[in-house]
Amino acid sequence: MDSRNNPTRIIVLGGGLSGLLAAWHLREAGHPVELWEAAPRPGGWAQTLPWPGPQGEPGCLERGPQALRVVCGGALERVTRELGLNGQPPGSKGPRWLGKAGRRHPSPATPWGLLKAPGLGLGGRFRMLAEPLVPGGRDPAEDLHTFFARRLGEGFAWELLPALVAGVLAAPPERLSIEALPRLKQLEARGGLLLGGLRAGRERTCVPVGGVGTLAQALADQLGCVFPDRPARALESLPGGRWRVHGDSLTREADAVVLALPAPAAAELLRPMAPAPAGLLAALPHMDLRVWHSRHAPVPGWERGFGLLVHPPEGRGLLGAVAFAADDPRGVPGLLQIRTYLGGAYAVEPDREAWPGVFCALRQWLPELGEPVQVREESCPAAFPLLEPGHGARVERIGEALPPGLHWLGAARFGSGIPDLTAGIEAWAEGFPVGS
Ligand SMILES: Cc1cc2nc3c(=O)[nH]c(=O)nc-3n(C[C@H](O)[C@H](O)[C@H](O)COP(=O)(O)OP(=O)(O)OC[C@H]3O[C@@H](n4cnc5c(N)ncnc54)[C@H](O)[C@@H]3O)c2cc1C
Incomplete structure (x- = not known):
């Protein structure tokens, strides 16, 4: 929605990718925006930090992701293209292994690895091949183990899935909701993981030149309204759904405030004036x-x-x-x-x-x-965030409990994968200020 004739003055709190992307979309839509970041540099987890070699040679480490998975035609591809971050070299392309039963096997995330996967047996392999015939599920809060057992069989779900999920979401599949990986549901709607994957188009793994932190830095540079070293300390509600944000030595007023903060930090800020959503946010593990x-x-x-x-x-x-x-x-x-x-x-x-x-x-x-x-x-x-079964309903309750003019975004809302985060924030911004 273009808001150039009726701009809303917005303060975004948190300069991780969520806050930077939100501010970027809102500014593109014509809203005056400023972003407050508590740390000396924007990026949150998406930062490429200097780590010199043993002789002081230049070198880096990635604080969070080492590479980005970019879906062709997806929101992340649009953002990187508009920022001029295209043409990056690919991520590492060497062997991929699954460590199981004391030795290395080819990773089951590749077709060759799936064929050679340990512990499946012939029956398990045939069951996986039948996946395109499996109908879509109806439970929106299904856990990841149940989803994969239904689609690819119990063998896959017990023998291979735990390592794949631990490597991406750091938790056991049975403790995670399908909502943690929204793309899986999209693939199922397109005919299943195998057919849907083929129909969904190409995905590539890439690294922006200079590291993943370049994405955050490029967003911050283009925005030009990012204030590092500016933690928000308190929120104050004003008449008409407006807000006052208190920092260490300054106070600013806004028509809307976007809490692009990890749920515990958002809960901390909300507790004195909005205890109900604060309690719900604090309860997100x-x-x-x-x-x-x-x-x-x-x-x-x-x-x-x-x-x-x-x-x-x-x-x-x-x-x-x-x-x-x-x-x-x-x-x-x-x-x-x-x-x-x-x-x-x-x-x-x-x-x-x-x-x-x-x-x-x-x-x-x-x-x-x-x-x-x-x-x-x-x-x-x-x-x-540990996105447990039932997570979507909790997020809805948080949205309903937030006072007017306050918005909450982040990995715990849209999924911790950067492609999901980017798609979620793009859709949210299109609905602003109508959506929550
Ligand atoms: C080790 C690791 C590996 C990862 N690997 C991948 C991967 O391979 N692929 C992938 O897609 N994702 C990966 N992720 C996840 C991804 O990095 C995160 O989901 C994403 O960066 C979260 O961004 P965010 O902006 O929501 O949160 P954050 O990055 O946490 O940003 C929140 C920001 O808010 C600021 N803040 C907090 N309190 C205040 C306050 N009071 N006022 C102002 N600012 C405040 C913080 O300083 C921070 O900068 C990984 C994460 C980690 C940690």
Whole structure:
């Protein structure tokens, strides 16, 4: 909706991708917007941080995603194209493995891996091939285990799915709602995961030149109204559904305020004046992720990077690892750069709390790996929302309970995957100020 004749003055709180995308769409629609970010830099989890090599060589690590999955014709592709971020080199293309029953197998996320997948048997493989004949489900709050068991069979759901879901959402499939991965429902509506996937068009994995953080930085640069180091401390309701936002040393008024904040931070701000939505937001569970970055001598055969997912609970908290390709400009030439992730909704065994234990666990799956020359931990507290069955109904209740003029966006509303987040925010902005 173009609002140039009747602009609403909006303050967006939170300069992660959610806030940046919301501000970008609202400004495109003609609304005067300003964005407050508590941290010194915008981006939230989507930041590419400097991590010099052992001799001080330039190098980086990704705080959150290492690459973006871009669906052709999707919202993320539109944003990256409009920002002029096209033409990025692809993400790592090396081997993809599933660690299960003590050894590495080809990842079941590829057709070859599916054919060779461990633990399925002939019956399980035939059951998967029958997927296009399975009718669509009716339960909008189905859990991911039930969804995949229905579509691809119990064998897939028990033997392969847990590692795939742990690698993306860091939680067991039975604890997650299908709403955590909205694209699955879209594929089912198009004829199933196999046919729908073919019909939905191409997807590619890419990395903006300079890293994933470039996406956030490009949004912030184009917006020109992003104020870092400006945490919102309190909200005050004014007559007529208007709002006053209090920072450390300034106060601003707005017709609408967008809380593009993690649910716990949004709950904190709302508690004094809107306890009902604050309570609902605070009740949305979040998980901590522990991430270790390490650099090692190169390993022959891994020049194009690798990906490893570990079948829970075999990993005992270790969910997987992923490496940059050797020519990835974010890494340091001559060194293999890996990110290892642990935790989420899985308990981490005490021997995996510190690097020596994590390295020992990694070596069980990657015996080729030599001692690291550099190690760094970047913890991600409350990084992932746990979108449980029934999540959509909770989100609706939050929307209904929010006072007029307040909006809440974020990974816990639209799904933590950046393509879902981008699509959700684009649709939300099209309905603004009519939608919630
Ligand atoms: C390790 C890791 C790996 C990931 N990998 C992938 C992946 O491969 N693919 C994918 O699609 N997604 C991935 N994600 C998820 C994705 O990064 C997130 O879903 C997304 O970045 C969330 O953006 P957001 O803006 O909603 O939240 P955030 O990034 O958390 O941003 C919220 C912002 O609000 C600010 N803030 C908080 N309180 C206040 C306040 N009072 N006032 C002002 N500002 C405030 C914070 O400083 C922060 O900048 C990953 C996440 C992590 C942590």
